[in-house]
Amino acid sequence: MSEKLLNTTSFALSPLGDSAVVVTFGNEIQYDIHKKIKIFMELLEHEPFVGFVECVPAYTNLTVFYDPLVVFNEQKHKEAGISPYEVVCSNIKKKLQQIETNKKMTHRTVSIPVCYGDEYGPDLEHVARYNDLTTDEVIRIHSSGEYLVYMIGFAPGFPFLGGLSEKIATPRRSSPRTTIPAGAVGIAGMQTGVYPISTPGGWQLIGQTPQTLFLPNENPPSLLQAGDIVKFYPISYEEYKEMKEERR
Amino acid sequence: MSLRVIKPGLLTTIQDLGRRGFQKHGVIVSGAMDTYSLRIANLLVGNQEGEAALEVTLMGPTFEVEEDCVIAITGGDLSPTIDDRTLPMWRPVYVKKGAILRFGRCKSGCRAYLSVAGGYAISEVLGSKSTYLRGQMGGYEGRALQVDDVVPFNGHSTILKHEWTESFIAAKWFVHAKEFLPSRIPVIRFLAGSQYEYFTNSSKLQFVDSLFKVSSQSDRMGYRISGPALELQHKRDILSEAVSNGSIQVPPDGNPIVLLADRQTTGGYPKIAQVITTDLSLIGQLKPGESIQFSQVTLKEAEQLYIQKEQKVKQLKVALSLALQ
Incomplete structure (x- = not known):
């Protein structure tokens, strides 16, 4: 990954309901935007404003959750017109000016085994057909990429990965499945990811990993963090069974 | 014990x-x-x-x-x-x-x-x-x-x-x-969602003019509600981003989902609306088959309703601690 200087921060603020504000740094999946989000998140967590609860990074924005009552009670003059949202926005604007633009970022690499296709990848053939490829070509393309973890979300420990080849991009299913098994590897538009727990979801499923991604008794409770690099490698059905057994 | x-x-x-x-x-x-x-x-x-x-x-x-x-x-x-x-x-x-x-x-x-x-x-x-x-x-x-x-x-x-x-x-x-x-047909107040402007004008109108029914596919994660199908002006996939308690997402089938306590932390469907914090508990008391009417408020109104309700809870807290002495 090349290191570039961050230019002066351009951003937009918007409310997510009455208890969160979304700080948007751009509108596409881009390394520089990811870097700004990560740096800003660390800055906020290091010196939180009064009423700060937590923040959640995504591809192009950082959502900052706060408690409007704590923010309100902190104000010296509690006039009826005071808006906790406006108070939080002005705190955030001040913080944004402190972003250090030449900070270096390091990335950890994590390799994840995947058993592709058949019962473990019910949508592999659909993804191949949609892109005019064979299923083997889809597997080769998917397992030769390097993917940056832009965010963890949707389910505990679920990584949203950037770097999927356009050649295998496939839109989400029109109606989500009601259950998807833990370990399922999927594609949604230009995104790819792994389901750490059984949950409903709308992604196209191409394979399955025996690796555990959600670790509820550890802190942090997720194998992957925003900023990691993930590589996938194909394994056979037998290898999958063996690895699954070892993890018991 | x-x-x-x-x-x-x-x-x-x-x-x-x-x-x-x-x-x-x-x-x-x-x-x-x-x-x-x-x-x-x-x-x-x-x-x-x-x-x-x-x-x-x-x-x-x-x-x-x-x-x-x-x-x-x-x-x-x-x-x-x-x-x-x-x-x-x-x-x-x-x-x-x-x-x-x-x-x-x-x-x-x-x-x-x-x-x-x-x-x-x-x-x-x-x-x-x-x-x-x-x-x-x-x-x-x-x-x-x-x-x-x-x-x-x-x-x-x-x-x-x-x-x-x-x-x-x-x-x-x-x-x-x-x-x-909640009352018999509760009015659930909402703020415009992050992608409110992506929806057609007729869908925005139908959202407040129609009764929506809580479907049987409703649980602690979210309530699927049915009514007129809500449509985007142009079909598009949005990038996943954080959602919150009360985010109302609309998948391509047009039936909204109100995200609740066990919701995912992020979502990739456009959000038409956001239930105000004060009214989330009302939704938690609705059963499948019951109806909801949505009504739009401003962020300032939502904040004031929240602060007023918290002041009531605070008064109750004082009264109860005296009663229990």
């Missing part, structure tokens, strides 16, 4: 105000679906308002009370009885060891909260006692209660004092429930 489960009911879980601070790792918040009822149930027995209680859903469980204790039941009316006598809700009740506490038919609402003075002895996972069912974490072994489970009490009740012989004695005073429960 415990409750023994004789019948588990449809879905009975331990919930508090949820698991905060781990959403960036994708850890779901969970917590009570009706937080006002949970907080009041705790205040009625002298607990901290965020203590964990049992969330009882729709069809009631039966418990044997294994030790003298003080309990309170709030939220939806699931016809609670002790030894077949009606148990009054929204007030502290002294219960005798050996009493059989039974929830019956659902008369109103959807979820009842059962608190015990001193709280339940449940260990925290990542800072909360809430059960997250899909992740099998927190609460009672990460799952709903089953037959023969024994839910222990902390046993540090400060308000269990006097001797009595009846199977229960209920306080004469109570908290008025009306303010905290």
